[in-house]
Amino acid sequence: MHKRMTLVALAAGLFLSACGGGGGSGFSGTVTAPSGKSVQGTEVLACYYLAAADDCDPAKSKSVTINTTGRSGNFNIEGLSAGDYILVAVNQAQGLVGIYLDNQGQPALVKPPRSGITIELSQAASGFSSLQGKLLER
Numbered sequence: 001m002h003k004r005m006t007l008v009a010l011a012a013g014l015f016l017s018a019c020g021g022g023g024g025s026g027f028s029g030t031v032t033a034p035s036g037k038s039v040q041g042t043e044v045l046a047c048y049y050l051a052a053a054d055d056c057d058p059a060k061s062k063s064v065t066i067n068t069t070g071r072s073g074n075f076n077i078e079g080l081s082a083g084d085y086i087l088v089a090v091n092q093a094q095g096l097v098g099i100y101l102d103n104q105g106q107p108a109l110v111k112p113p114r115s116g117i118t119i120e121l122s123q124a125a126s127g128f129s130s131l132q133g134k135l136l137e138r
Contacts, residue, residue, distance in 0.1 A: 026078035027110070029117030031089045032071055033096060039073040042066045042091040042121065046077045049084040049109055056086070084109040089119045096121040 027046055033039045048060035060081045066073040075089075086107050087100035098121040102108040110117070 024080055024082040025113040026076065026080050027085070027087060027112055027117055028074070028076040028115045029119065030072055030074055031066060031098065031119045031121060033091070033094075033121045034123065035071070037071065037091075037094055037096060037121070038069050039066050039071065039091065039121070040069045041093050042073070042089050042096070044075040044077065044119070045088045045090070046080055046112075047086045047088060048081065049086050051084070061085075080112045082111065084111060086110075087117060087119060089121055091121060095124045097124045098122060 031039050031042055031044060033042075043063050043065050045063040046061060047056040049055075050057050060083070062077050062080060064075050064077050066075055068074070086109065089098040090096070098119040099107050100110065100117055100119050
């Protein structure tokens with residue numbers, strides 16, 4: 001599972017520099033920020049998961065940016081291929097990150113279509129910005 005968490009950090013970094021059922025379509029839900037923070041500027045990434053490589057496929061992944069102010073905001077990502085996704089939310093300006101988790105608190109693999117997803121942002125670890133810088137150089 002440590003490798004999957006590394007994958008999530010990698011996916012978030014790469015997409016910041018670049019960019020249910022089973023039949024495809026999309027995801028929708030809500031992102032919430034900690035008290036005193038805002039979701040404005042948060043990028044929500046649907047990372048298409050390649051199990052064989054334990055990596056993301058950028059060609060099949062999509063992201064949207066939340067422009068709503070306040071502690072919560074809705075997102076909707078459409079036009080996704082069928083398959084497994086990891087959902088990540090990153091607010092680079094405020095140093096916040098969130099991952100859609102399963103019932104055991106692990107990153108969840110989800111298939112579109114799926115609605116009612118909640119991602120809670122929290123303060124990123126102190127090494128996140130330096131890790132992000134290294135990822136952006138790749």
